[in-house]
Amino acid sequence: MNAEGTSLLRLLVLGLSLALIAVLVNDRVTSDSSAATPSTDGGTAVATSTLTGEFLISGSSTVFPIVNKQAEEFGAANPGVAIAVEGPGSGDGARLFCAGDVPIGNASRQYKAAELEECAANGIEFIELRRAIDGISVITSVENDAVECLSFDQLYALTSDAAIGIKNWSEANALLAEIGSPAEELPDAKLDIYAPGEESGTFDSFVEIVIEGVAKGKTGLDTEANEFADHARPDYNSSPDDNIVIAGISGNRYSLGWVGFAFAKEAAEAGQAKLVQVRQQADGECVSPTPESIASAEFPIARFLYTYINAGVAESEPAVAAFVDYMMSDIGLESVTAAGYVQLNDEDQAKAQGLWATRTTGIQW
Secondary structure (H helix, E strand, O other): OOHHHHHHHHHHHHHHHHHHHHHHHHHHHHHOOOOOOEOOOOOEOOOOOOOOEEEEEEEOOOOHHHHHHHHHHHHHHOOOEEEEEOOOOHHHHHHHHHOOOOOEEEEOOOOOHHHHHHHHHOOOOEEEEEEEEEEOEEEEOOOOOOOOEEEHHHHHHHHEHHHOOOOEHHHHHHHHHHOOOOOOOOOOOEOEEEEOOOOOHHHHHHHHHHHHHHHOOOOOOOOOOOOOOOOEOOOOEEOOOHHHHHHHHHOOOOEEEEEOHHHHHHHHHOOOOEEOEEEOOOOOOOEOOOHHHHHOOOOOOEEEEEEEEEHHHHHHOHHHHHHHHHHOOOOOOHHHHHOOOEOOOHHHHHHHHHHHHOOOOEOOO
16 A cells, blocks of 8 residues: 555544544433433523432632533533532542542642552542643733743742742842843842642642743753752742632732633733733743643643543442533533633544543543
């Protein structure tokens, strides 16, 4: 077979594979006639629903808007099912999930090794579903006219463990010089930091991408000539509630913080915060968080969002399985963009739907 024929064959096989996954997912959604599925026009695909049940979903405050919207839509179509969704943070949600207290856990990062060990110790088998793409957005007050763009080095000098005690933006300039960064000097202004705490996956992701990134030399600094911190400073205003973070940012002119893109975008549109452009390199291009820059990874603080399903509960509780069916359906997935986040690419989306359709357990990403 010539090269052209081989390419056509590969495309045909890929198309058939994706079609098979779609059939499996759609079959899961429609196989339980007791469940009603919301339709695109706001009605329901089935006139009545006899499905009953109640359960709690816990975890990431970032993933909360997506799953809460899906739960509201599913509940409206299935009034016999009561779903409560909370967002105390990825870490708190993981503890509840791995203890068997909730059947579904949301996370703005993958579960950590210690969390997976806890799940295993309690006999919890899980299905790991990648849900969306988020850009951790750096924010400040709309009145802050001194800061428009920050590099990773500057963020490190302001937010890392090496910055403990710094209360003025300009005090971080000495740290920038100490680590050999060519970044521009920061302004002489009072520094007030408001951001998620250690219970948050957004906190973990920010530390991993920005602070650890600098410490590992990803911005070009000499990591052998200087010692670098790899943790965030503890002396800032932390909260698991993004609304409290936004309120702190809004109320302090020279504030600094970070939250998920959906919350940041909503706050910016409401005049409660200003989106700060970010560049990884000190001399790189400043990039604003947008759906396009996040999807292309041009925005440098992008990460994936996840939902974990207790496989045993999904098998024994029809209401849980029916909700996840809806959550992973094409209609349900519209909540991702409706909540302000970025859809996965076609390959990742097909994989996630396939993992649920086949009930494949364990870490898959």
